[in-house]
Amino acid sequence: MNARGENISLLYIEDEAIVRENMLEFLNRRFDKVWVAENGAEGLETYRKKAPDIVLTDIRMPVMGGLEMARAILEFDDKAIIIVTSAHNESNYLLEAIEMGVNNYLLKPLEWNKVDATLQRCIERVLKTRNARDLENLQTEEAFHYTITSLARAAEANDEDNGNHILRVGEYSAAICRSIGFPKQLVDTIVLQSQLHDVGKIHVAPEILKKPGKLTNEEMELVREHTVFGARIIGSHPRLETAKSIALHHHEHWDGTGYPYGLAMIEIPVVARIVAIADVYDALRNQRIYKTGFDHDTACSIILEGDGRTEPSHFDPFLLEAFKKIERELEAIYGRLATVK
Ligand SMILES: [Fe+2]
Ligand SMILES: [Fe+2]
Known part of the structure; x- marks a missing residue:
């Protein structure tokens, strides 16, 4: 990964402890803040509380699966950036994910360079959205100043x-x-x-x-x-x-x-x-x-x-x-x- 995910947070949802440990070590080196959940229900709760920039989730999990969680997240935040991981034999899940608007996926077994490239793409998207929002805020502030001055001039x-x-x-x-x-x-x-x-x-x-x-x-x-x-x-x-x-x-x-x-x-x-x-x-x-x-x-x-x-x-x-x-x-x-x- 070229850039670290500075000031960028990620929520990782995975039910298998060994996979989770390995991935966490990898993610912690790259993101300032990583939250972890063991199933979709926990993931959804954490998403609502913490509003992470990126979500990385497994699909098949107990209590609530990754797709069900992704659907719930996208319902109240249609700009959420979600990456799903799935095995080769689960391509039907992938189609469902794409249909609901999840456009990042990683195939298992995970290859670190591909994980890296996907995360990098997501980080760039987060930064682009933030820059656009900053610009919008700046323009709103300028409009606020301009309106006050114009109103004062009009009264004068x-x-x-x-x-x-x-x-x-x-x-x-x-x-x-x-x-x-x-x-x-x-x-x-x-x-x-x-x-x-x-x-x-x-x-x-x-x-x-x-x-x-x-x-x-x-x-x-x-x-x-x-x-x-x-x-x-x-x-x-x-x-x-x-x-x-x-x-x-x-x-x-x-x-x-x-x-x-x-x-x-x-x-x-x-x-x-x-x-x-x-x-x-x-x-x-x-x-x-x-x-x-x-x-x-x-x-x-x-x-x-x-x-x-x-x-x-x-x-x-x-x-x-x-x-x-x-x-x-x-x-x-x-x-x-x-x-x-
Ligand atoms: Fe006066
Ligand atoms: Fe005056």
């Missing part, structure tokens, strides 16, 4: 030209997360899913979002609802929990004065507390139809000292400390991803 079209606002908020949030030691996987999730923080604005009329003057109380109420709408749009998929938390709570304030629920302190999910700082920093920097943009130092002093509208008490004090340490990094992100007007 309703708002005033925000340009790269959603990307910048993701990058600032990542910088804050890294500075407080969040694991990379969580940082990656926040970068991606924070893009949906304002997705609920899709439900708010563009005339309100783009209104140059001051909003009326009713209009303000409608704008505030983008948090609840956002959470509703994102839904309850477990992989989008972070996005949902951020969309729903990124306007809550540490001191309880935010919306939609007036949550305070650690009642607010930490991911939303992080995005809240990032979002406010970007809103202060960015020029909007109803306001001019501030330079970096002014934006920082408004967040850290307040201006009557934004107050430091709105933010998690621990995260404000982190913000202070990395504010230059945020400035660089703004510079790199600034909106081209």
Whole structure:
């Protein structure tokens, strides 16, 4: 055999002890994991519990024969790779095996080079299936990322030209997360899913979002609802929990004065507390139809000292400390991803 069956498991079913011992010695040298059963019933149970990559089985055995077992396995796993071994005078069994979809067989007495070649073929099939599955998983993951980004972009079209606002908020949030030691996987999730923080604005009329003057109380109420709408749009998929938390709570304030629920302190999910700082920093920097943009130092002093509208008490004090340490990094992100007007 050219390649060892690394990370590949095999289930071997044989009732005769001597044949079993010999074969086991051979198999153990070639596979990482070998399970053994003495008849079809035991083999079937082991298959269900362990899901081996390859099954090698004798045909005539007490309790349950190899073909009966193979049929039961193929019924719930039609891609199972099964090799049957049979004697020359049992060719009728072989035909039956082929008919049910078992396409590997070995004639007894076994010749090691033929056993080797058949196992090798099966290993290659296992690896091919795994590669195809890996590729499929990768494509699904890419589609997941793509869909989130597209949805965020679609929602943004309703708002005033925000340009790269959603990307910048993701990058600032990542910088804050890294500075407080969040694991990379969580940082990656926040970068991606924070893009949906304002997705609920899709439900708010563009005339309100783009209104140059001051909003009326009713209009303000409608704008505030983008948090609840956002959470509703994102839904309850477990992989989008972070996005949902951020969309729903990124306007809550540490001191309880935010919306939609007036949550305070650690009642607010930490991911939303992080995005809240990032979002406010970007809103202060960015020029909007109803306001001019501030330079970096002014934006920082408004967040850290307040201006009557934004107050430091709105933010998690621990995260404000982190913000202070990395504010230059945020400035660089703004510079790199600034909106081209
Ligand atoms: Fe928002
Ligand atoms: Fe935002």
